Amino acid sequence: MTPHMLTRSLDRGATIFLLVVAALGVLIPLSNLLLPAGSFLQVPTYLVALWGKYACYAILALAIDLIWGYCGILSLGHGAFFALGGYAMGMYLMRQIGTRGVYGNPILPDFMVFLNWQKLPWYWYGFDMFWFAALMVLVVPGLLAFCFGWLAFRSRVTGVYLSIITQAMTYALLLAFFRNDFGFGGNNGLTDFKDILGFNVQAEGTRAALFALSCLALIVGFLICRAIVSSKLGKVLIAVRDAESRTRFLGYRVESYKLFVFTVSACMAGVAGALYVPQVGIINPSEFAPGNSIEAVIWVAVGGRGTLVGAALGAVVVNYAKTFFTSGVLAPYWLFMLGALFILVTLLLPKGIVGTFNAWWDQSNEKRTSATMASAAAEDGVTEPKLAE
């Protein structure tokens, strides 16, 4: 009876979230395109692109919450999967430039002509076709996560060690992508995009469509995560998070569960990156910087670990604050604020915004209902994740 009530309350949160995202995904593009420019209700194009960026960050945060909040895997290298997805999309966009580049080479992107390359490297083949690029957006991060996870989880690298080697992974990729001879544009990365599927990436209509797509992807990603965590598989994941050895002794193949959820999460991060690149118009190696991945983790912590809705909310709140503060006179103090946010959230708000709200909601419900319900609610792990590692 109690679990039923809690699921319902969670469902309510999830429903509100989905409705809000869907409404934004429809209303913002419509207002941008249909209302006259300068009208009070019209959303300017730069804001559409900005919120599209937030939506991509929210998907990344969802991906991190899926593994960290529900399976206890703290990846400090999820920015790498995000960036790989972004590079796959960037490669497609580069090949769409065609002869409109500075050097006008129909096959080779500008930076290859600049480096005196004679022909396209093999790993650039196929990226002139959208379906192939879209597939690679999922396959490349997924494959890397699968190989990495297969090695790591099988030899039971857990906790902090895993965090540190994921950080080493993204750092190694950062160094590699900075190299010119690696074939991804080196320091400058990929930029100067023109078309996506025949539409101009700079055009208002394309931007609005990309924003709507990002919202759609956020909704789909959220539904996938919800489906995973509320299934029986999700219960095992939570068991792994709270007591890994015990779950193993009960006969579950812990590493397979972890590997599955890690790979799914990496694919989601890849999609987020792929949607991010056409909206910001550039992808470069700094996306691999370990700091970015850690920042993404803090979005989840701020919003509420193990709540999904909170992760997405945290991504938007923190990034909105970042945009707000870094563009004003307070810019030099932004890092102070971000740093303080890290410290204060971990010390004072370990459950994050949504987690704390849920706890408060439960508590006020408790007062109204009987004491037996209260004791049962405390045992549930979904709304109140135990943060002990």
Added chain:
Amino acid sequence: MLSLFLIAFALPAFAGPFEDAVAKFANDDFSDTEEAIGVIAGSGSKLAFPIINALQDGRLMADPDSKKVYVTGTDGKSIDAATGEAVASVPDTASAVRLNNRLRRSVDAALGSLTLQSPDLGTRLQAAQSVFKSHEETALEAVDSALAKEANKSVKAALAEARAAILLFKSDATEVEKLEAVATLKARGDQDALALLTGMGDQPASVTKAAASAIGSIQNSLAVWSMVQNAWYGLSLGSVLLLAAIGLAITFGVMGVINMAHGEMVMIGAYTTFVVQEVIRTRYPGLFDYSLLIAVPLAFLVAGAIGVLIERSIIRFLYGRPLETLLATWGLSLVLQQAVRTMFGPTNREVGNPSWMSGAFELGQITITYNRLWILLFTLAVFAILLAMLRYTALGLEMRAVTQNRRMAASMGIATSRVDALTFGLGSGIAGIAGVALSQIDNVSPNLGQSYIIDSFMVVVFGGVGNLWGTLVGAFTLGIANKFLEPVAGAVLGKIAILVLIILFIQKRPRGLFALKGRAVEA
């Protein structure tokens, strides 16, 4: 000689051959200039070197009207070239004595032979080395006469090598002379000798054969030396890694606290050095050579105090929650970086090397810089002191007790929270000391710490958490492996390869090289 100058000054009509030669510069005629160079170089006058040197640099001014020649010093003061008397100013009609390529060679040769017999040892050695490099036939006579007079052993060897280089390229040298020359170059056995031997051109058969065997033996010894060089670079990098990681080995390895702000402690140590040097520069410039000795204890205290503060205010609430600690300390690192950026500015700050840390010396074929050598020794000293401290002091005993079994230690009357704070302070303080050393070889900027944090974690994880010896072995292994990979794969790929190898290594041995065994593992 001085009296001669005085007479010459008083009675220009009775000028000697030196003064006549000097006056020839004013004729603005290349053959007169050449003659003058020859006479002056052979005159033995102490003005000979400044005059020829000035001629080479275009600082020798000749006045065609009065036939007077002046040497303008690099400091802007001028002297009369014939007498050495200081003059107030050079007349406007004077212009620099011109040279052509042929004359430049005679100037070089004259300078070479003048400096070969300079009273200063360093100048003589340098001159001999420059003759070795140029191996101009014209210098042979000067080298021979210098060789006859030379008493110093190393200069004598350098002169002999210079002589060998000249003879090897001299077309009319006898076969015996050339064979001797090849033997001398073989004994020298470095890259320069190799270049001379491979580029010597047509020679008699016996000389070619001797040269071929000399080339082979030089190449072998060079290969060995390049291994030694790589090993030295590796040790040097390893010592830097160890220094950066050793504090982390305490906070992470012994206490289990993931301190992402560790790099910022290193940075604070470096900035402490900067402040100490600034104070010394402005107030007590004489103490500059002691600046690092003053900075080391100060950096330890500053970083250690900040460490204790962090432990008391943040970390102690997060024990047993390593991932939360990681996030909080990452936030802390952002705050510290930004604080330093606000206080000292975002650009690199200048930290100087004391005299005993600058320069280098040659060991066989490799060059060892003093700062790298001192850092290696310093790192080993810090390591030994730390080890001794953990082993022999009361605080060390308490630290080990608390890490091995916190509750038991508490039951025995150890104030565990005090020990926690001091341990964290110790780790941070050592990071601060590392900052003093790293300020000598790296840019002191707010981002200094970030560049070391990932490497430091790699070292500690690779070596095995909770084991200081593991950190030592880990740091030197990674340093040496990195430097041996670098010539093969390039610097960046080498680093990537190391990262990938560590990731794979952790799969094999998830707890590092020297893993703790038993119950502590699961704690």
